[in-house]
Amino acid sequence: MFRISSKKATYLLIVILAFFVLFFAQGASSGLRMGVVSAFSLPIKIVTFPFKEIKKIWFYRKTFDESKSLKEEFQTLRRRLFEQEEVLKENSRFKKLLDFQSTSVFSSVAASVVGRDPSNWNAVIIIDRGSEDGLEQGMPVISPLGVVGRILEVGSHISKVMLLTDPSFSVAAVVQRNREQGLISGTLQGVCRMQYLSPKTRFNIGDPVITSNLSSFFPEGLLVGKIVAIEDSTSSPTIECLVEPVVILSQMEEVIVLKIPQE
Amino acid sequence: MRKIFGIIFFSIFLFLIEIALFQIFGLWFKPNLLVIFIIFVNLRFGLRYGVFVSLFCGILADSFSAGIFGVHIISFIICSYILAIVKKYFLQFDALSFKLVIAFVFSSLFVLLMYFFNAMFLKINFSGVFTFIFLPEVAATVAVSPLCFDWFKKCDSKLLN
Numbered sequence: 342m343f344r345i346s347s348k349k350a351t352y353l354l355i356v357i358l359a360f361f362v363l364f365f366a367q368g369a370s371s372g373l374r375m376g377v378v379s380a381f382s383l384p385i386k387i388v389t390f391p392f393k394e395i396k397k398i399w400f401y402r403k404t405f406d407e408s409k410s411l412k413e414e415f416q417t418l419r420r421r422l423f424e425q426e427e428v429l430k431e432n433s434r435f436k437k438l439l440d441f442q443s444t445s446v447f448s449s450v451a452a453s454v455v456g457r458d459p460s461n462w463n464a465v466i467i468i469d470r471g472s473e474d475g476l477e478q479g480m481p482v483i484s485p486l487g488v489v490g491r492i493l494e495v496g497s498h499i500s501k502v503m504l505l506t507d508p509s510f511s512v513a514a515v516v517q518r519n520r521e522q523g524l525i526s527g528t529l530q531g532v533c534r535m536q537y538l539s540p541k542t543r544f545n546i547g548d549p550v551i552t553s554n555l556s557s558f559f560p561e562g563l564l565v566g567k568i569v570a571i572e573d574s575t576s577s578p579t580i581e582c583l584v585e586p587v588v589i590l591s592q593m594e595e596v597i598v599l600k601i602p603q604e
Numbered sequence: 605m606r607k608i609f610g611i612i613f614f615s616i617f618l619f620l621i622e623i624a625l626f627q628i629f630g631l632w633f634k635p636n637l638l639v640i641f642i643i644f645v646n647l648r649f650g651l652r653y654g655v656f657v658s659l660f661c662g663i664l665a666d667s668f669s670a671g672i673f674g675v676h677i678i679s680f681i682i683c684s685y686i687l688a689i690v691k692k693y694f695l696q697f698d699a700l701s702f703k704l705v706i707a708f709v710f711s712s713l714f715v716l717l718m719y720f721f722n723a724m725f726l727k728i729n730f731s732g733v734f735t736f737i738f739l740p741e742v743a744a745t746v747a748v749s750p751l752c753f754d755w756f757k758k759c760d761s762k763l764l765n
C-alpha cells in the first residue's frame with residue numbers, strides 16, 4: 342500500500358497549511374501581521390536612520406536649490422494667501438447672509454513614517470500612530486501637498502498605510518479643469534491610472550486631478566496629482582490617463598491622518 | 605538550536621537591509637536578499653532548514669505587505685522544494701557561474717510564482733510585472749548574489765556552525 346514517511350508528511354502538512362492560510366484564513370492573519378510589524382518598528386527605525394541621513398547629505402545641493410526656490414515661492418504664496426483670506430471673510434459673510442450650515446472640519450493626527458514594505462508588489466508605509474491615537478481602518482492619509490493613501494491595518498501604536506500607487510488602491514476623482522469624473526487606481530510603475538473618462542471630453546497634460554464628492558473615504562477637493570499621459574484606445578469606449586501623484590511618496594517622512602469616522 | 609537562531613537572526617537582518625536599500629534606491633535596485641538566503645540555506649543545510657527559513661521569511665515579507673497574506677510564504681516554500689530537487693543534480697556549488705545561474709533561476713521563479721498567486725486574487729498586468737518587478741529585481745539579485753553567497757559562507761563557518 343501507499344505509505345508516507347513522517348518527514349514527508351510534515352513537509353506536506355506545511356504546504357497544505359500555507360495554502361489554507363492563503364485561501365481561507367486571510368482574516369485570521371491580521372493579528373499576526375500587525376504583531377510582526379509592531380515588533381519590527383524599532384529595529385527598522387534604527388537601521389533606516391543612518392541611510393536616511395546619508396541620503397539627506399547626498400542630496401544636499403538639490404535640497405539647497407529647492408529651499409532657495411521655495412523661499413521665493415513662499416513670498417508669492419503669502420501675498421496670495423492674504424488675498425484668499427479676504428475672499429474667505431467675504432465668503433463667510435455671504436454664508437451668514439444666506440443662512441448656510443457650517444461645514445464640519447475633521448480633526449487630524451500627524452504621524453511619522455517608520456518604514457516601508459520593501460516589496461515591489463505593493464506600496465505600503467508604516468506610521469507610528471495606531472488605535473490608541475484614534476486611528477481606524479480606512480481613514481484617509483494626506484500630506485500638505487495632497488493625497489497619500491489610506492489606513493489599511495491598525496495596531497495599538499502603529500498602522501499600515503496603503504499608498505495611492507498600490508495596485509489595490511482606488512479613489513473616485515475628478516479632473517479639476519473640466520470636472521470629468523473617473524476612478525483613480527494604483528499601478529506597479531509608481532504612477533496612478535485614471536479610468537472611465539469620457540472620450541468626448543478634452544484632457545491636457547498637466548491637468549490637476551482632485552478627489553471627488555463620490556469618494557467614500559476622502560473629503561472632496563484634495564489634490565491627487567497631475568495628468569502625465571493620455572491613453573486613447575480604439576477598442577475601449579472610455580479613455581484612461583496616467584496621473585503622477587503630487588506627493589513624492591518615496592521621500593515622505595511625515596503624514597497627516599484625517600480622523601473621519603469610518604462605517 | 606544555534607543554527608535556528610542564526611538563521612532567524614540573518615533573515616531579520618537581511619529583511620532590514622532590504623528595507624534600507626529600498627529607502628535609498630527605490631524599485632530600481634532591490635535585490636531579493638531573502639531568496640538568496642533561502643537558496644544558501646537549502647544548499648548548505650538541506651530541506652528541513654530550507655522550509656523553516658522560507659516560512660519565517662514569508663511571514664516577515666507578508667506582514668509588511670498590503671497584498672494577500674501567504675503569497676510570499678507559499679512562493680518561498682515552493683522555491684525551497686524545487687531547490688531540494690535541483691540540489692541532487694549539482695555538485696559544484698562554489699563555481700561563480702553556478703551562483704549566477706541559480707540566483708537567476710530562483711529569483712525569476714519567485715517573481716513568476718508571486719505573479720501567479722497574486723493574479724488569483726487581483727487583476728495584474730503581466731507587462732507591468734515584467735518591466736517594473738521582474739527585470740529590476742532579477743537583475744539586482746543576480747548582481748549581488750556572488751557577494752552574498754561568499755558572505756553567507758564566511759558567516760556560516762563563524763556563526764552558524
